[in-house]
Structure formats: C-alpha cells, structure tokens
Amino acid sequence: MLTDITLGQYxxxxxxxHKLDPRTKIxxxxxxxxxxxxASTYVAYGVLFxxxxxxxxxxxxxxxxxxxxxxxxxVIVVLTFVIHAFSTPGAALFEWKFISIxxxxxxxxxxxxxxxxxLIVVSSLLTYTTSPIVLTDGIESLLNPLRRFGxxxxxxxxxxxxxxxxxxxxxxxxxxxxxxxxxRGADFSSGHLLKRAKNLLPLLVPLFISAFRRAxxxxxxxEARCYRGGENRTRLHQLAYAPRDGxxxxxxxxxxxxxxxMRWSGL
Amino acid sequence: xxxxxxxxxxxxxxxxxxxxxxxxxxSLEIEKGEFVAxxxxxxxxxxxxxxxxxxxxxxxSGRVLVDDxxxxxxTPEAKKIxxxxxxxxxxxxxxxxxxxxxxxxxxxxxxxxxxxxxVRQRVELAMEFVGLDYGKFAHRSPFHLSGGQxxxxxxxxxxxxxxxxxxxxxxxxxxxxxxxxxxFAEIVQLYRTRGITVILVTHNMEEAARLxxxxxxxxxxxVRMDGKPKEVFRADRELLHxxxxxxxxxxxxxxxxxxxxxxxxxxxxxxxxLVREILARQxxxxxx
Numbered sequence: 275m276l277t278d279i280t281l282g283q284y285x286x287x288x289x290x291x292h293k294l295d296p297r298t299k300i301x302x303x304x305x306x307x308x309x310x311x312x313a314s315t316y317v318a319y320g321v322l323f324x325x326x327x328x329x330x331x332x333x334x335x336x337x338x339x340x341x342x343x344x345x346x347x348x349v350i351v352v353l354t355f356v357i358h359a360f361s362t363p364g365a366a367l368f369e370w371k372f373i374s375i376x377x378x379x380x381x382x383x384x385x386x387x388x389x390x391x392x393l394i395v396v397s398s399l400l401t402y403t404t405s406p407i408v409l410t411d412g413i414e415s416l417l418n419p420l421r422r423f424g425x426x427x428x429x430x431x432x433x434x435x436x437x438x439x440x441x442x443x444x445x446x447x448x449x450x451x452x453x454x455x456x457x458r459g460a461d462f463s464s465g466h467l468l469k470r471a472k473n474l475l476p477l478l479v480p481l482f483i484s485a486f487r488r489a490x491x492x493x494x495x496x497e498a499r500c501y502r503g504g505e506n507r508t509r510l511h512q513l514a515y516a517p518r519d520g521x522x523x524x525x526x527x528x529x530x531x532x533x534x535x536m537r538w539s540g541l
Numbered sequence: 542x543x544x545x546x547x548x549x550x551x552x553x554x555x556x557x558x559x560x561x562x563x564x565x566x567x568s569l570e571i572e573k574g575e576f577v578a579x580x581x582x583x584x585x586x587x588x589x590x591x592x593x594x595x596x597x598x599x600x601x602s603g604r605v606l607v608d609d610x611x612x613x614x615x616t617p618e619a620k621k622i623x624x625x626x627x628x629x630x631x632x633x634x635x636x637x638x639x640x641x642x643x644x645x646x647x648x649x650x651x652x653x654x655x656x657x658x659x660v661r662q663r664v665e666l667a668m669e670f671v672g673l674d675y676g677k678f679a680h681r682s683p684f685h686l687s688g689g690q691x692x693x694x695x696x697x698x699x700x701x702x703x704x705x706x707x708x709x710x711x712x713x714x715x716x717x718x719x720x721x722x723x724x725f726a727e728i729v730q731l732y733r734t735r736g737i738t739v740i741l742v743t744h745n746m747e748e749a750a751r752l753x754x755x756x757x758x759x760x761x762x763x764v765r766m767d768g769k770p771k772e773v774f775r776a777d778r779e780l781l782h783x784x785x786x787x788x789x790x791x792x793x794x795x796x797x798x799x800x801x802x803x804x805x806x807x808x809x810x811x812x813x814x815l816v817r818e819i820l821a822r823q824x825x826x827x828x829x
Contacts, residue, residue, distance in 0.1 A: 453597045453630070458698060458702065459624055459649055459650040459702070480636050
C-alpha cells in the first residue's frame with residue numbers, strides 16, 4: 275500500500291560514502307557534476323567512467339539499486355541521444371527524405387547520454403547514502419555563512435526537517451483514512467476524471483483536518499519549549515570533518531584538475 | 542458461515558531493507574455469532590491481522606475465506622462479501638469528512654447503491670443505535686461534536702452498512718470512562734439484538750474478559766493462545782507475560798485470596814460471581 279513508499283531513497287549502510295560528512299558529500303557532488311561537463315574526449319570519458327565506477331564501489335550499494343536510479347529518467351536519456359543523432363551535421367550514415375543520421379551525430383549522442391547517466395548516478399549516490407535529515411543538516415551548515423546576507427539558513431533547514439519528518443506520518447495517515455473509507459465502500463480508482471476527483475473528498479478532507487491539527491499541536495509544543503529560531507542554538511549531533519573527508523574532497527578535486535588538463539591539452 | 546484464515550502470513554515491504562514480517566502462519570476460524578477479543582502487545586500483529594478480515598490487506602501467503610469466498614479473488618462476489626465485514630479503525634473520528642452527520646453516516650449505505658429511502662432509514666437506525674438523537678444531530682456538522690460523540694458518528698457510519706461481522710480496533714482508545722462504557726454497552730446491545738459477529742481488538746484485559754466469549758492472544762505475529770477468557774487467564778502465566786499481557790485485576794485478586802487459603806473457584810472472573818462466592822461462603826460458615 276501507500277506506506278511502502280520509502281522516504282527519499284536513503285539506503286542504510288556503513289560504507290566509506292555513508293560515513294562521509296554530508297557537507298563534503300554535497301560539495302564533492304557539485305564539483306563532480308561540474309567536472310562531468312569538462313570531459314569531451316574518449317579518454318576523458320573513460321576516466322570519468324572509472325571514477326563513477328569507483329564511487330559506486332565505495333558506496334557498496336547493490337548494483338541493481340544504482341541502475342534503478344536511471345530508470346525514471348531513461349526517456350530523457352534516449353531523447354537526448356535521438357536529438358543529437360539526428361541534428362548534428364557530418365557524414366550521413368542513413369538517409370531517408372529529409373531525415374539523416376550522421377556519424378558525428380551518433381558519437382555526440384552517445385557521449386551526451388553518457389553525461390546524463392553519470393549525472394544521475396552521481397547525484398543519486400548522494401541521496402542513497404545520506405539520510406534526508408543529515409542532508410538537511412549539511413545544507414544548513416553550508417548556508418550558514420550566507421546568513422549575513424539575510425538568508426534564513428536555520429529557518430529553511432527547520433522547515434525542511436519538519437516537512438521531511440511529517441511525510442511518513444502523513445503517508446501513514448493517508449493510508450489509514452483510505453483504508454477506513456474503502457472499508458465503507460469508497461472507490462478511489464474508477465470512474466471518469468471529475469467523478470474520481472469528487473471521490474477523493476472523503477480522503478482529502480480528513481487528511482487536511484489532521485494536517486492542520488498536527489501543525490497546530492507541533493507549534494504549541496515548540497512554543498512551550500521556548501523555541502525561537504536559530505540564534506545560539508546548539509545541536510545534539512555536531513557535524514565534524516574526519517580525515518576521510520579530506521581524502522574524498524582531494525580525490526574529486528584531482529579528478530577535476532585532470533579533466534581540465536585533458537580538455538586544454540586536447541588529450 | 543464463518544471467517545476462516547488458512548496459514549496466513551503477511552510481510553510489509555518485501556524485498557527492501559525495511560522488510561518486516563507482521564504475522565506468520567495464522568490459521569483460525571471465527572464462527573458466526575461469536576464475540577471474539579484479540580489481545581496482545583503493541584506491534585504483535587493485531588491490526589495487521591484484522592485488516593485481512595475484510596480484504597484491506599491480502600496475505601503474502603495463505604488464504605482468507607469469508608463465508609467460503611476467497612477475499613483475494615478479484616470477483617464481484619469477493620468484493621461484495623468483503624463489505625459484509627464492517628471495520629471500525631482506531632480513532633475512527635479521524636475519518637469523518639462530510640458537512641453533516643447525516644451525510645457522513647450515509648456514505649457507506651450510498652456506496653452499497655441503496656435507494657435514498659433505505660439509506661435514510663439505515664442512517665436513522667444507526668444513529669439511534671449509537672445514542673445520537675436523529676432529529677437533534679442529523680443536520681449538524683460532525684466537527685463541532687465532542688470526541689466521544691464524533692467517535693459514535695464514525696461507528697454509526699460502519700453500522701449503517703449493516704455488516705454481518707463487525708471488527709473494532711481499539712474502539713475505546715483515548716475516551717473517558719463514561720464514554721467508554723457507553724460505547725461498549727452499544728456494541729454489546731448490537732451483538733445481542735442483531736446477532737452479528739463481533740471481533741474486538743484491545744489491550745484492555747478487563748474489557749476482553751468481561752465481554753468476549755473467546756479470546757485470542759497474539760505475540761510476535763502469532764496466535765499464542767485461543768480459548769475462553771477464563772481458560773486463557775488460567776493458563777500458563779509465563780506465556781501470558783511473554784505475550785506482554787497483564788491478567789485482569791479480578792483474576793489477580795482471586796489468586797491472592799486462594800493463596801491465603803480462602804477457597805474460591807479458580808475460574809471466577811467477574812465481580813458479581815466473586816461477590817456471590819464470598820457471600821455463599823459466609824453463609825456456610827455462619828451456619829456452622
């Protein structure tokens with residue numbers, strides 16, 4: 275049923291990537307993504323491919339899981355390939371009326387789709403190995419310096435944390451109300467669009483009522499404990515860098531420099 | 542006519558790291574006209590088990606038969622028979638949605654495709670049954686009622702479907718004693734006058750001992766004991782404690798009295814019968 279949906283896609287584990295500080299992972303992922311766009315030659319793509327493989331290996335995630343992350347976006351990957359294959363000028367491999375596929379097009383298409391696949395895999399490694407709450411902590415900590423310019427880092431992070439915290443609760447609630455109404459003969463899955471929307475009322479009304487009730491209760495509970503925003507707030511789990519964070523960041527930077535060097539030396 | 546479970550197991554989220562087996566290999570039969578209490582600790586699988594009884598969950602393995610029809614079959618009969626099992630969830634007042642109490646209670650009967658006159662009659666009957674005056678309440682908003690009254694509206698919404706089997710999951714949770722007693726009195730009345738089968742999930746032993754004529758004790762997704770309340774409470778205490786079930790105070794009292802050498806039959810579970818026993822003993826002693 276509905277509660278079978280896992281929150282985000284965090285896959286608990288104990289690997290090198292899992293243990294990295296979330297800030298390191300966010301920054302490293304951003305740098306890695308930028309460096310993907312530096313690659314232009316086969317050699318560079320080879321290096322990239324090996325590094326992605328290394329990262330996947332370090333995460334110790336099941337290969338199937340990583341492959342699954344590409345699944346929702348395969349349409350875009352295929353579309354990218356097709357558009358490049360048809361629209362790049364070059365020697366024609368295949369011609370029919372006004373349509374032609376060129377050798378340069380196929381080459382470009384493969385490389386571009388690969389780029390996309392790398393992008394998806396690397397960013398899903400971040401969400402697979404970092405629980406949403408830790409990720410939020412990392413984002414807050416990274417945004418903190420921007421507070422001077424009026425970015426409400428703590429408030430944003432708190433909002434994200436609360437939202438994340440209540441997703442499973444609301445899913446559970448939805449599941450329960452849905453079951454209760456189904457037990458009373460409600461039908462959520464048949465009929466035309468308008469009828470189906472109307473059929474959702476017995477689900478949505480109680481859900482909204484309960485969401486407002488919960489929000490109200492939470493607000494009162496926070497106020498009762500004198501919550502007043504991020505000023506001078508300490509936390510239970512302090513983020514701390516470890517040597518492995520240096521290793522990871524160094525590795526990603528070295529990769530980026532290598533790719534930059536390959537690009538300008540034309541290797 | 543019965544609800545029959547054949548080696549039913551259910552696993553939540555199979556094939557993920559969060560996989561959890563909620564109930565395993567449960568076989569039992571609930572006859573029509575029984576009043577069954579299912580007791581057990583939080584997380585013992587009670588709620589998962591009862592959701593199988595009207596096809597909200599289908600077993601990962603095994604079968605659930607209601608009046609000999611398999612609920613997992615995707616036939617109109619299976620759908621129809623599932624509706625003969627009414628289900629009152631925990632905190633049922635959270636499912637109220639309509640603008641008036643009438644509309645909310647009528648939701649179930651309307652889904653049964655009854656004509657409006659029949660729907661109206663059933664709503665009246667159901668509201669009367671849970672002690673809500675039709676003339677006074679029918680056109681009020683359910684959201685302006687007290688907690689106990691809201692729960693009655695929700696229970697009326699299930700009763701209005703006139704189920705042959707009624708499953709109640711912790712119907713008294715979070716109510717004050719007066720509201721709790723009122724709700725149980727209504728359930729018992731329903732059981733006696735309509736002859737429906739009642740399946741009551743609770744962790745209140747006193748309630749279970751007082752109302753039910755059969756008791757299932759669940760622990761770790763299995764039915765550990767099955768019998769009359771007297772028998773269950775007289776059975777192995779170790780087993781009961783392992784299941785996280787406390788013995789009713791009455792049983793403890795009788796135990797304590799017997800330890801003091803006062804001879805009271807072991808199977809005394811109600812206050813009335815205990816008083817009778819003690820009075821009888823006194824009379825005997827005075828006669829000597």
